[in-house]
Amino acid sequence: MPAYAYTGLSAKGKNVKGVSTADNVASLKAALRREGIYLTGVNETKGKGKSATDSGGGRTGADREIDLSRMFDRVTPKMVAAMTQLLGTLLQAGVTLPEALAALTDQVESPRFKSILGDIAEKVNQGSSLADTMSAFPKEFPKLYVNMIRAGEASGALEKVLFRLAEFLEKQLEIRGKVNSAMVYPVVLSVLGGVIITVLMVGIVPKITGMFADMNADLPWNTKLLIWMSDAISGYWWAIILLSSGVVWLFRRWRKTEAGRLTGDTILLRLPVLGEMIRKIAIARFARTLATLLSSGVQLLQALDIVQALLGNVVLEKVVADARDNIREGENIAPALKRSGQFPPLVTHMIAVGERSGQLEQMLGDVATAYDRETNTSIQRLTGLLEPLMIVVMGVAVGFVVFSIMQPIMQLTEMAGS
Numbered sequence: 001m002p003a004y005a006y007t008g009l010s011a012k013g014k015n016v017k018g019v020s021t022a023d024n025v026a027s028l029k030a031a032l033r034r035e036g037i038y039l040t041g042v043n044e045t046k047g048k049g050k051s052a053t054d055s056g057g058g059r060t061g062a063d064r065e066i067d068l069s070r071m072f073d074r075v076t077p078k079m080v081a082a083m084t085q086l087l088g089t090l091l092q093a094g095v096t097l098p099e100a101l102a103a104l105t106d107q108v109e110s111p112r113f114k115s116i117l118g119d120i121a122e123k124v125n126q127g128s129s130l131a132d133t134m135s136a137f138p139k140e141f142p143k144l145y146v147n148m149i150r151a152g153e154a155s156g157a158l159e160k161v162l163f164r165l166a167e168f169l170e171k172q173l174e175i176r177g178k179v180n181s182a183m184v185y186p187v188v189l190s191v192l193g194g195v196i197i198t199v200l201m202v203g204i205v206p207k208i209t210g211m212f213a214d215m216n217a218d219l220p221w222n223t224k225l226l227i228w229m230s231d232a233i234s235g236y237w238w239a240i241i242l243l244s245s246g247v248v249w250l251f252r253r254w255r256k257t258e259a260g261r262l263t264g265d266t267i268l269l270r271l272p273v274l275g276e277m278i279r280k281i282a283i284a285r286f287a288r289t290l291a292t293l294l295s296s297g298v299q300l301l302q303a304l305d306i307v308q309a310l311l312g313n314v315v316l317e318k319v320v321a322d323a324r325d326n327i328r329e330g331e332n333i334a335p336a337l338k339r340s341g342q343f344p345p346l347v348t349h350m351i352a353v354g355e356r357s358g359q360l361e362q363m364l365g366d367v368a369t370a371y372d373r374e375t376n377t378s379i380q381r382l383t384g385l386l387e388p389l390m391i392v393v394m395g396v397a398v399g400f401v402v403f404s405i406m407q408p409i410m411q412l413t414e415m416a417g418s
Contacts, residue, residue, distance in 0.1 A: 004028050007041040009115045038118035075113045075140045081169035083108065083117070088162030097158075098125040116140060129153055144289065144306050151297035161296045168292045175281065175375060182379045186386040193394040198233065200401050205230040208405050219408050226404040261314040269315060269342075273385055277378035282311045283347060284371035286320070291364035301328060316342055347371075 006028065008016045016037050022028035029039045083104055090100035101121035108114050116137055123133040131150035134141040141149075145165065152161030209227050219227075233240065254260040269275045286307055293303035304324040308317050323336035334352035337343045347367055354363025 005043050006032065006039060008032060008037040008039045009111055009118070010037055015111075033119070033122050036119075038115050038122075073110055073112045075110060075116065077169060077173055079108070079110060079113055080140060080145075081166055081173060083113075084162050084169065085166035088159045088166060091159040091162065097130065113140075130158070144293070144310065147298055147302065147306055148293060148296045151293075155297045157297075164292050164296060168288060171288060171372070172285070175284070175372065178376065178379055179281070182383045185383070186390055189387070189390040189394070193390065193397070196394070197397050197401075200398070201230045201233045202237075205401065205405070206234060220404070220411075222400070222404045223408050226401060258314075265314045265316075269313065273378070273382050277375065277382055278313065279316075279342075280371050280375045280378055282313055282316050283343065284368050284375055285310055285312075286316070287347070287364045287371065288368035291361045291368060294364070295361045300333070304333075319343070 004022060004025065005019050006017070010016050020028060020031070022031060025042055028042065032039050086104060086107075087100055090103060091097065095103070098121060101117060101124060105114055105117040105121055108117060119136075120130070120133045124130055129150070131146050131153060134149060135146045148161050148165050149158070152158040155161075205226060209223070209230065255264050268278055271278075289307045289310055290303055293306060294300065298306070301324055304320055304327070308320040308324070311317050311320065319337065319340040319342045322340065323333055326336040327333055332352070332355050334348045334355060337351065338345070338348040350363045350367050351360065354360035357363075
């Protein structure tokens with residue numbers, strides 16, 4: 001039996017080398033796949049090797065070293081969206097699914113994604129369905145993705161479903177990018193303001209207010225407060241950091257509880273501008289996801305079950321869950337959503353029109369498009385409010401420091417002059 005020196009990638013994206021015996025390269029590849037190794041290179045050798053199923057067969061000490069670059073290698077939604085679009089294009093051009101997956105495997109640069117696609121291509125080539133193989137990687141291909149692929153395979157229109165799915169993923173990335181971009185300036189301004197205030201309180205205020213203590217002057221309440229704050233930050237900064245960390249940890253733990261999620265999400269929806277933006281983002285996501293699932297052949301009840309987990313708000317998730325239960329008992333979706341009071345009348349009216357006319361998918365798509373525009377408007381409004389608000393807060397904080405220092409100096413000057 002010949003021996004082969006091989007190189008490959010493990011399921012975690014780690015480089016693997018070894019020497020194994022096998023009847024031929026195909027047998028070696030199959031044996032390595034059972035071990036979770038994707039073969040990337042092989043050469044026949046005259047040396048003796050271990051079986052491909054032996055633990056750690058032929059790996060050197062260097063191969064066991066931790067590759068830090070692999071630790072930060074992850075599959076991003078942008079990679080998945082690009083892969084989905086390319087896969088749909090290849091299938092539309094007449095390329096078979098195994099060949100298309102093999103081509104995508106060779107093209108991607110991420111070792112982890114290459115390993116995942118290689119595993120999917122291997123199992124599909126062995127007769128497994130694409131949806132079943134993708135379901136083994138829930139982090140990269142969530143429930144929504146897998147169910148749409150399964151519906152596309154069942155309907156025989158996989159390439160169309162892939163195009164819809166790629167468009168959906170790109171739209172979600174676009175919205176997320178807009179929200180993140182809108183929050184960059186306020187976050188940077190907050191950090192900058194915190195640094196400025198900390199430098200003032202720790203480095204400048206103690207030097208200036210030190211002379212007030214030597215004069216034994218009767219200081220105003222605001223100056224006393226400023227001195228106390230400066231002393232607290234300078235002397236007990238470690239306690240402040242520990243206390244802040246503890247509060248954040250307790251808050252996050254509370255938010256993970258059922259009561260915390262319900263209370264927190266209810267408060268978020270009631271906030272003047274932020275709540276409006278959160279609701280519009282959720283409604284756009286609900287409408288677009290449901291339209292995409294229904295147009296891909298997924299049943300309504302199953303589609304609602306998937307959509308429920310994507311809204312990101314417990315209050316709205318409960319509304320969709322109740323609507324799903326009512327639909328199971330024979331009610332239409334529009335009345336169930338309208339009764340909750342969480343969905344605007346325009347949304348429920350358009351959904352009702354779509355149900356009566358048999359064009360629910362199109363109506364949901366129109367709702368998603370309209371609320372995408374509304375989301376952009378809300379993001380601009382939020383950004384427009386946050387920027388001047390942060391400037392005012394910083395101005396008030398710095399003004400308080402300056403006024404608290406200058407007030408006793410002006411009082412001492414007046415007393416000296418009189």
